[in-house]
Amino acid sequence: MQAILASTSTLFGQDYLEYLLPVIPELFKDINEILFIPYARPGGISHEEYTSHAATAFGKIGIQVCGIHEFNDHHKAVREAKGIFTGGGNTFLLVSELYRNKVMPVLRDVVLEGTPYMGTSAGTNIAGLSMQTTNDMPIVYPPSFKTLGLIPVNINPHYLDPDPDSKHKGETRETRIKEFHRLNSQPVIGLRESSWLELKDNKVTLKGSLQARIFEKDKVPFEVETETDLSDLN
Amino acid sequence: MQAILASTSTLFGQDYLEYLLPVIPELFKDINEILFIPYARPGGISHEEYTSHAATAFGKIGIQVCGIHEFNDHHKAVREAKGIFTGGGNTFLLVSELYRNKVMPVLRDVVLEGTPYMGTSAGTNIAGLSMQTTNDMPIVYPPSFKTLGLIPVNINPHYLDPDPDSKHKGETRETRIKEFHRLNSQPVIGLRESSWLELKDNKVTLKGSLQARIFEKDKVPFEVETETDLSDLN
Numbered sequence: 001m002q003a004i005l006a007s008t009s010t011l012f013g014q015d016y017l018e019y020l021l022p023v024i025p026e027l028f029k030d031i032n033e034i035l036f037i038p039y040a041r042p043g044g045i046s047h048e049e050y051t052s053h054a055a056t057a058f059g060k061i062g063i064q065v066c067g068i069h070e071f072n073d074h075h076k077a078v079r080e081a082k083g084i085f086t087g088g089g090n091t092f093l094l095v096s097e098l099y100r101n102k103v104m105p106v107l108r109d110v111v112l113e114g115t116p117y118m119g120t121s122a123g124t125n126i127a128g129l130s131m132q133t134t135n136d137m138p139i140v141y142p143p144s145f146k147t148l149g150l151i152p153v154n155i156n157p158h159y160l161d162p163d164p165d166s167k168h169k170g171e172t173r174e175t176r177i178k179e180f181h182r183l184n185s186q187p188v189i190g191l192r193e194s195s196w197l198e199l200k201d202n203k204v205t206l207k208g209s210l211q212a213r214i215f216e217k218d219k220v221p222f223e224v225e226t227e228t229d230l231s232d233l234n
Numbered sequence: 235m236q237a238i239l240a241s242t243s244t245l246f247g248q249d250y251l252e253y254l255l256p257v258i259p260e261l262f263k264d265i266n267e268i269l270f271i272p273y274a275r276p277g278g279i280s281h282e283e284y285t286s287h288a289a290t291a292f293g294k295i296g297i298q299v300c301g302i303h304e305f306n307d308h309h310k311a312v313r314e315a316k317g318i319f320t321g322g323g324n325t326f327l328l329v330s331e332l333y334r335n336k337v338m339p340v341l342r343d344v345v346l347e348g349t350p351y352m353g354t355s356a357g358t359n360i361a362g363l364s365m366q367t368t369n370d371m372p373i374v375y376p377p378s379f380k381t382l383g384l385i386p387v388n389i390n391p392h393y394l395d396p397d398p399d400s401k402h403k404g405e406t407r408e409t410r411i412k413e414f415h416r417l418n419s420q421p422v423i424g425l426r427e428s429s430w431l432e433l434k435d436n437k438v439t440l441k442g443s444l445q446a447r448i449f450e451k452d453k454v455p456f457e458v459e460t461e462t463d464l465s466d467l468n
Contacts, residue, residue: 009403010403011403012401012402041413041416042405042409042413043409043412043413044415044416089413090413093413093417131372132371132372132373132374133371134371134372135371135404136405136410136413137366137367137368137410137413137414138326138365138368138379139410139414139416139417139418140417141378141379144375145372145375157404158402158403158404160402167246167247168246168392168427169242169243169244169245169246169392170242170369170391170392170427171276171277171369171370175277176324176370176371176373178278179278179323179373180373182275182278182373183327183374193403
C-alpha cells in the first residue's frame with residue numbers, strides 16, 4: 001500500500017497542492033497519468049472545473065489528470081488507474097457518490113493491491129474506518145458512513161486547536177471527538193493543516209512540520225512528533 | 235404553535251440558560267413542570283446529569299423538570315407533557331434517539347397542536363425541515379436526516395462569521411451552507427449565539443440583540459435585524 005493522506009490540499013497563501021508537489025513524484029513514480037475523483041465538489045464547483053484545478057497542479061510535475069466523471073464506467077476507471085487522487089470538499093457528498101457509483105469497494109481493493117493513492121481533506125477522511133470524524137455538513141444522506149478502512153483508525157482533517165480567547169460556545173473539535181468516542185472505539189488522528197500520513201508498504205508515518213494529536217477512547221489525548229511511526233495505532 | 239428556538243443554551247461567562255430565563259416564563263405560562271429531552275448528550279454526559287443541569291436552571295423560575303429517560307414510554311411522555319425542552323449536544327445522536335424511541339412524529343404533532351416547545355442548539359436545529367445544516371460530527375448514523383419541520387426552513391445554530399484573520403483552510407460556515415444549497419432548496423437561518431426565533435401562533439420573529447444571516451439558494455446572503463418577522467421565509 002502506497003499513499004499520501006493530507007489534512008488539506010492548500011496552505012494559507014499558497015497554490016493548490018503546492019506544498020505537496022515535492023513529495024508527490026515519489027508516490028506516483030513512473031506514472032504519467034492519474035485518475036482524479038472530484039465527487040466532493042468543494043464550494044459546489046463542477047466536476048469539470050475541479051478536475052481542471054487538479055490538472056493545473058499536477059501539470060507542474062508532468063502528470064496528466066483524468067476526471068472519473070469522464071468515464072462511462074467509474075468502477076472500471078478505478079480498476080485500471082495507474083494512480084488515484086481524491087480531492088477534498090464535502091465528505092457526505094463524496095461518500096454518497098462513491099457508493100452510488102459502486103466505487104467504494106473497488107477503490108479499497110486497488111489501493112490495498114498497490115495502486116498509489118493520494119487524498120486531501122475529504123479524500124483523506126475516507127481512508128479511515130468511517131467518515132464519522134468529518135467536519136462537514138450532512139448536505140446529502142449517504143447509504144453508510146463506512147469508508148475505505150485503509151488504516152484501522154479515523155482521521156480528522158483540518159484539525160484545529162481550541163482558541164483560548166474564543167467566546168464562541170459551539171463545541172470545540174476536541175469536544176466533538178470526545179462525543180465520537182462515547183459511541184465509537186477506534187483512535188482518531190487529528191491531522192493539522194500541512195501534515196500528512198505516509199503509507200508505505202505496511203508502515204504509517206506522520207509527515208510534515210507539525211505534530212498530530214491522537215485521541216483514544218477513555219484516554220487523555222496526546223501529541224506525536226513528525227516522523228512518528230503510527231503503524232501500531234488501532 | 236408556541237416556541238423558543240435558541241442558537242445556544244449558554245452565553246460566554248454566563249450560567250446555563252441564564253440569558254433565556256427572562257423570556258421562558260411567557261412560553262411556559264402557568265406550567266409548573268416540563269419534559270426535558272436530553273438525548274443529544276453534550277460532551278457525552280449522561281441523561282441523568284444533563285437533566286439535573288436543566289432542572290437547576292428551570293428551578294430558578296419555579297419550573298420542575300422531568301427527563302424523558304425516566305419514563306418507560308417516551309411516546310406517551312411527549313403526548314402528555316405540558317411543555318417540552320430539547321437541549322443541545324450532538325444532533326446526529328439526538329435525531330437517532332428521536333427516531334429510535336418513536337418520538338419524532340409525536341413531538342411534531344404535539345407542538346403543532348400547541349404544546350409549548352423550547353430548543354437550544356441541536357434542539358433548535360431539529361425544528362427545521364432537516365438536520366442537514368448542523369455543525370456536529372456524524373458520530374452515529376440516523377435513519378433519516380428529516381426533522382420536525384415546524385418551520386419551512388433549515389436552521390444553522392451557533393452561526394459563526396468568517397474570521398478575516400484566519401489562516402485555516404477548512405471551509406467557513408458560509409461555504410458549507412453554500413454547498414448545502416447546491417443540493418437543497420430551503421432557506422437557512424444562520425442564528426448567532428444570543429439570538430433566538432420566537433414562534434407565536436403562526437408568526438416567526440427574530441429575537442435577541444444580534445442580526446441573523448439569511449441564506450437562500452442562488453442568492454446573496456443578507457442580514458436581518460432583531461424583531462424581523464420571518465414568517466414568510468420558505
